[in-house]
Amino acid sequence: xxxxxxxxxxxxxxxxxxxxxxxxxxxxxxxxxxxxxxxxxxxxxxxxxxxxxxxxxxxxxxxxxxxxxxxxxxxxxxxxxxxxxxxxxxxxxxxxxxxxxxxxxxxxxxxxxxxxxxxxxxxxxxxxxxxxxxxxxxxxxxxxxxxxxxxxxxxxxxxxxxxxxxxxxxxxxxxxxxxxxxxxxxxxxxxxxxxxxxxxxxxxxxxxxxxxxxxxxxxxxxxxxxxxxxxxxxxxxxxxxxxxxxxxxxxxxxxxxxxxxxxxxxxxxxxxxxxxxxxxxxxxxxxxxxxxxxxxxxxxxxxxxxxxxxxxxxxxxxxxxxxxxxxxxxxxxxxxxxxxxxxxxxxxxxxxxxxxxxxxxxxxxxxxxxxxxxxxxxxxxxxxxxxxxxxxxxxxxxxxxxxxxxxxxxxxxxxxxxxxxxxxxxxxxxxxxxxxxx
Numbered sequence: 241x242x243x244x245x246x247x248x249x250x251x252x253x254x255x256x257x258x259x260x261x262x263x264x265x266x267x268x269x270x271x272x273x274x275x276x277x278x279x280x281x282x283x284x285x286x287x288x289x290x291x292x293x294x295x296x297x298x299x300x301x302x303x304x305x306x307x308x309x310x311x312x313x314x315x316x317x318x319x320x321x322x323x324x325x326x327x328x329x330x331x332x333x334x335x336x337x338x339x340x341x342x343x344x345x346x347x348x349x350x351x352x353x354x355x356x357x358x359x360x361x362x363x364x365x366x367x368x369x370x371x372x373x374x375x376x377x378x379x380x381x382x383x384x385x386x387x388x389x390x391x392x393x394x395x396x397x398x399x400x401x402x403x404x405x406x407x408x409x410x411x412x413x414x415x416x417x418x419x420x421x422x423x424x425x426x427x428x429x430x431x432x433x434x435x436x437x438x439x440x441x442x443x444x445x446x447x448x449x450x451x452x453x454x455x456x457x458x459x460x461x462x463x464x465x466x467x468x469x470x471x472x473x474x475x476x477x478x479x480x481x482x483x484x485x486x487x488x489x490x491x492x493x494x495x496x497x498x499x500x501x502x503x504x505x506x507x508x509x510x511x512x513x514x515x516x517x518x519x520x521x522x523x524x525x526x527x528x529x530x531x532x533x534x535x536x537x538x539x540x541x542x543x544x545x546x547x548x549x550x551x552x553x554x555x556x557x558x559x560x561x562x563x564x565x566x567x568x569x570x571x572x573x574x575x576x577x578x579x580x581x582x583x584x585x586x587x588x589x590x591x592x593x594x595x596x597x598x599x600x601x602x603x604x605x606x607x608x609x610x611x612x613x614x615x616x617x618x619x620x621x622x623x624x625x626x627x628x629x630x631x632x633x634x635x636x637x638x639x640x641x642x643x644x645x646x647x648x649x650x651x652x653x654x655x656x657x658x659x660x661x662x663x664x665x666x667x668x669x670x671x672x673x674x675x676x677x678x
Contacts, residue, residue, distance in 0.1 A: 502601075574594070
């Protein structure tokens with residue numbers, strides 16, 4: 241029987257305190273130890289599970305690499321046992337060695353252009369039914385690669401794109417294109433997916449593995465409106481040209497809809513439930529079916545525009561609505577300063593901006609999530625309403641409900657568990673779904 245484990249050699253740290261990860265295997269009374277070429281800090285290693293954990297860069301790829309080593313050794317062990325051959329330490333070690341390079345052919349193969357292959361990747365994604373919106377983001381990475389080629393004054397071959405060239409590309413994105421950290425991360429995400437397509441789908445060798453392209457996303461604080469700010473927006477006196485945009489924004493604050501779903505709403509999405517109305521729709525971005533109860537404020541907005549248009553609510557392009565919303569928020573008096581933290585040229589830069597400059601259509605979804613939690617909506621229910629596949633995504637909102645945390649601490653420490661004056665509002669959920677989540 242073969243048993244495989246991974247451990248961190250704490251007795252061999254490098255200058256940065258990172259220790260190597262070794263594979264240990266036990267079989268037929270023998271054992272072997274093999275270095276995996278991975279290193280990590282003690283805070284990045286789950287000793288109980290024998291795998292990497294946050295905040296290790298490239299967490300998913302690194303753990304997939306350990307799983308691949310395990311599968312290779314297990315397959316070799318079964319192969320030797322099935323053939324009746326002796327299972328030796330050397331034979332199992334050989335299973336982890338990279339495959340030998342194929343003998344060169346008589347004719348040199350035609351060079352494979354990186355950008356041409358990326359265009360093939362785009363076509364494959366489209367053929368596989370990927371949404372047009374996601375394809376736009378994928379296409380942006382190709383635009384950056386084309387721009388990088390112009391700076392280098394040469395076309396890139398697939399074989400050129402090694403880790404050193406990847407680092408130069410990142411420098412180009414940050415220094416030449418002035419892209420923010422998370423925009424760079426999104427580009428790297430697309431490149432990793434592209435290189436996996438090349439290696440796994442097209443069976444072509446790549447010069448850099450996805451797990452080596454390590455990068456960390458910057459934490460971005462979500463902008464949302466407090467209950468008081470939402471009330472200011474509801475009551476603000478606006479020019480008639482901005483009223484429709486405010487109504488659409490408020491409807492999203494009451495339902496948690498994205499702009500992409502708002503623009504597609506029709507009467508077919510409105511159904512009756514227990515004497516009230518609900519929305520049933522499939523989200524454009526994730527193709528997830530959701531059911532949302534329409535609270536009185538949301539229902540009133542639908543009634544306001546009932547029968548006046550093909551879609552339920554007035555909505556223009558996301559860019560136009562975002563521009564209008566900044567003006568609306570300014571007129572509503574949302575001028576409190578918000579600290580905005582960015583990373584520019586490797587430095588943390590902090591700026592203060594009036595809140596009205598940061599409001600966008602997606603602020604409505606954040607507002608709905610935060611206020612729902614503030615009013616007592618369970619996280620599991622909020623997950624269903626928002627259409628999140630993983631509850632960890634919804635939990636991000638729970639971490640930013642600072643007012644709720646402060647109110648709860650004051651209630652426990654200053655009022656002995658009783659409701660604090662002016663504390664959290666009574667349970668009055670902004671939205672509920674039809675059935676409780678088990």
